[in-house]
Amino acid sequence: MNKKELINSGKVKSVFTTDNDDEVIIEFRDDMTAGDGVRKEVMSNKGSYNAVISSKIFKVLEENGVQTQFLDLPKPNMMLAKKLEMIPIEVIIRNIATGSLVRNYPIEDGTKLNPPIVQMDYKNDEYHDPMLNDSIIKALGIATQEEIDILTQKALEINEVLSGLFADVGIILVDFKVEFGKDKDGNIVLGDEISPDGCRLWDSETLEMLDKELFRKGKDSEVMDAYIEVYNRIVPDDEKVI
The missing domain is CATH 3.30.470.20 (ATP-grasp fold, B domain)
Known part of the structure; x- marks a missing residue:
């Protein structure tokens, strides 16, 4: 599933149309912001870790009866999702x-x-x-x-x-x-x-x-170590893609 036109670009994510009108691609960027976006840095692979963590959490929630927009993770930093x-x-x-x-x-x-x-x-x-x-x-x-x-x-x-x-x-x-x-x-x-x-x-x-x-x-300097620690704890080895 390829992204097409940009729908919205927020502080750390961008949303694109796909070939299916009912689906979107959410791209998790490596941007890190604070203070309403006043402070901004780029951290290597941060988007991928957040996307995979979110995907795992959404799958667990779906298994427990919570409906989410998650559909698939075609790339580590890209989530295929229902359009909402x-x-x-x-x-x-x-x-x-x-x-x-x-x-x-x-x-x-x-x-x-x-x-x-x-x-x-x-x-x-x-x-x-x-x-x-x-x-x-x-x-x-x-x-x-x-x-x-x-x-x-x-x-x-x-x-x-x-x-x-x-x-x-x-x-x-x-x-x-x-x-x-x-x-x-x-x-x-x-x-x-x-x-x-x-x-x-x-x-x-x-x-x-x-x-x-x-x-x-x-x-x-401690941020990515913390994110990777969360990733390693909640994402099983057979589901790791980073």
Whole structure:
């Protein structure tokens, strides 16, 4: 399956049409950004590691009843996916308090959150991805209450599956963000990616970071080692392509 026309180019991924109107190619680039794209670097093979990690996670989710846009991985850095009309909401699940949560609220860093916090942000660079509530979502016409409830339910189901997946390989899923879209039949489907770019992942024993937070903190030399460690832990040897 070959990519054809460019549909969209984001900070780290590009989306292309294919010969099939219902499918797209998502190209994972080697770009690494932080601060709304203000800081940007290129890291060798970063796109490939994220694509393969995302593909593995999507396959595990599909096996557990979560519908995703993933179809195939024709190249290590390219995902063949169902075409979706993306909903401009980032759904964030927080299992442990850290980052902006402890900066903005009186919650101690490292507090385990049970039940997890479900947060929704408006995916819009112009407005710097502000936090949403149900009333704002409906006022903006982004989603109905029924759709908001579906997004929440699906995100919590994903959290349950992923927490177990990562725990089995000695990683704590601290928090993560997911995006959803509608397929041609109007079904709400998990899209985009789930990778160390959009998750906080800590080693279960050392609590060392294994995610993009290293880049945010200026530890550039450690980033790819962390991503490769996640790849090696969750992708079985017979599925490794890098």
